[in-house]
Amino acid sequence: MTNMNVRFCTILSLSIVVPALAFAQQTPQSLADAELPSLLAIYKDVHSHPELSGHEERTAALIAKELGAAGCEVAEHLGKYADPKFKGYGVIGVMKNGDGSTVLVRTDMDALPVEEETGLPYASKVTSKNDEGKDVHVMHACGHDAHIAVFIGTARALAKLKDQWHGTILFVAQPAEELGTGARALLKDGLYDRFGKPDFALGFHDKADMQIGHIGVTEGYTYANVDSVDVTVRGVGGHGAYPHKTKDPIVLAAEMINSWQTIASREDNPLDPIVVTVGSIHGGTKHNIIPDEVKMQLTVRTYKTDVRDRVLAAIDRIAKGCAVAAGIPPERAPIVTVRKDEFTPATYNNPELTKRLVAVWKEQLGAEKVEATDPTMGGEDFSEYSLPDHSIPAVDFHIGAVDPAKIAEYKQAGKELPSLHSSKFAPVPEPTIRTGIVAMTAAVLELMKK
Ligand SMILES: [Zn+2]
Numbered sequence: 460m461t462n463m464n465v466r467f468c469t470i471l472s473l474s475i476v477v478p479a480l481a482f483a484q485q486t487p488q489s490l491a492d493a494e495l496p497s498l499l500a501i502y503k504d505v506h507s508h509p510e511l512s513g514h515e516e517r518t519a520a521l522i523a524k525e526l527g528a529a530g531c532e533v534a535e536h537l538g539k540y541a542d543p544k545f546k547g548y549g550v551i552g553v554m555k556n557g558d559g560s561t562v563l564v565r566t567d568m569d570a571l572p573v574e575e576e577t578g579l580p581y582a583s584k585v586t587s588k589n590d591e592g593k594d595v596h597v598m599h600a601c602g603h604d605a606h607i608a609v610f611i612g613t614a615r616a617l618a619k620l621k622d623q624w625h626g627t628i629l630f631v632a633q634p635a636e637e638l639g640t641g642a643r644a645l646l647k648d649g650l651y652d653r654f655g656k657p658d659f660a661l662g663f664h665d666k667a668d669m670q671i672g673h674i675g676v677t678e679g680y681t682y683a684n685v686d687s688v689d690v691t692v693r694g695v696g697g698h699g700a701y702p703h704k705t706k707d708p709i710v711l712a713a714e715m716i717n718s719w720q721t722i723a724s725r726e727d728n729p730l731d732p733i734v735v736t737v738g739s740i741h742g743g744t745k746h747n748i749i750p751d752e753v754k755m756q757l758t759v760r761t762y763k764t765d766v767r768d769r770v771l772a773a774i775d776r777i778a779k780g781c782a783v784a785a786g787i788p789p790e791r792a793p794i795v796t797v798r799k800d801e802f803t804p805a806t807y808n809n810p811e812l813t814k815r816l817v818a819v820w821k822e823q824l825g826a827e828k829v830e831a832t833d834p835t836m837g838g839e840d841f842s843e844y845s846l847p848d849h850s851i852p853a854v855d856f857h858i859g860a861v862d863p864a865k866i867a868e869y870k871q872a873g874k875e876l877p878s879l880h881s882s883k884f885a886p887v888p889e890p891t892i893r894t895g896i897v898a899m900t901a902a903v904l905e906l907m908k909k
């Protein structure tokens with residue numbers, strides 16, 4: 460080979476490489492990498508300034524600013540709550556790119572009354588008054604701060620990938636997820652009337668026992684219907700030494716609690732998961748007084764609507780039946796109240812949409828990094844965006860947030876990892892945010908591709 464030829468080859472290869480670099484196609488991965496340093500700064504800022512549900516003023520302003528900078532038309536202060544003490548801090552960013560379908564992308568943004576014990580340099584030291592006027596510590600113990608970083612990163616990435624999609628993206632920053640009221644407040648404030656009903660809705664949550672770099676998704680039901688039920692057991696009080704002159708509501712409450720457990724074991728189809736938990740019971744003041752009443756608070760979890768209806772009816776029937784058996788007069792029958800305004804519907808991942816997105820994620824992240832996760836009886840008001848009949852196909856997926864070495868260490872020690880809502884929970888931010896952006900961006904591109 461002569462010198463001439465070498466020079467010719469160099470020039471030729473340069474002339475191919477330079478334009479290729481200049482026009483290298485941007486990908487969800489390359490865009491996520493480019494945005495990570497600034498998103499990490501946002502994450503740490505939000506992490507150290509957590510706000511309680513329904514009070515997300517600073518967080519909402521930050522998100523509104525970032526969505527505007529990413530090229531969205533932004534609407535702020537959305538949300539109509541049943542309880543007027545909450546202000547609407549919902550933020551909607553509309554990213555338009557010609558005709559096409561509408562896809563909703565949702566983040567939550569509220570924090571929890573938890574005192575942070577992660578020891579991180581950017582740990583929260585914030586205290587705030589809760590809605591009962593009590594001073595509480597506040598912490599992003601559910602990772603909604605990481606969700607915000609993923610959400611902003613996704614908006615930035617999709618703004619730069621406009622040559623690859625068409626349609627409208629509704630970026631929804633939802634307040635008060637932890638109360639289960641934020642999504643409903645946005646819909647009540649005309650989210651779909653004002654910004655259009657989406658063709659698809661996408662949500663995500665970090666997962667406290669899944670390794671970083673992985674995502675997980677469940678086909679079908681993934682979170683449960685959540686009902687809160689109040690029960691007041693009424694008896695006839697008196698002296699603890701003379702039970703024969705009373706109708707003891709404490710013994711009666713105990714009967715009810717045990718009988719309610721037979722709903723799962725004897726009344727329900729074993730293939731339909733249900734949970735009836737009595738989380739609170741209060742009655743009486745002193746050793747030797749039989750009180751007049753006992754108050755209980757229940758959480759009831761189901762998936763299917765007909766199962767939900769049957770379980771709630773059974774709770775009522777059993778409470779009243781136990782009272783009759785105990786000889787409680789009809790005018791002192793127990794009062795069973797289902798708190799309709801606190802209901803969170805089950806989250807149902809549309810199977811067809813889930814399969815479609817799983818295929819995309821396997822391609823983008825690697826097949827081994829997309830896990831089929833088990834459904835849980837937890838609750839998530841992302842379900843509201845799908846509407847009660849699930850007529851808007853929706854998928855809510857998990858993002859791994861834990862170092863695999865830590866998972867192995869805890870497993871070996873036979874210990875449970877810090878769960879969501881734990882004072883010790885914190886995602887490993889960079890890979891969690893990166894994976895979230897890649898997964899969400901790829902999902903939106905799939906649904907809106909040119
Ligand atoms: Zn939570």
Ligand SMILES: [Zn+2]
Nearest residue numbers: 601602603664
């Ligand atoms: Zn959460």
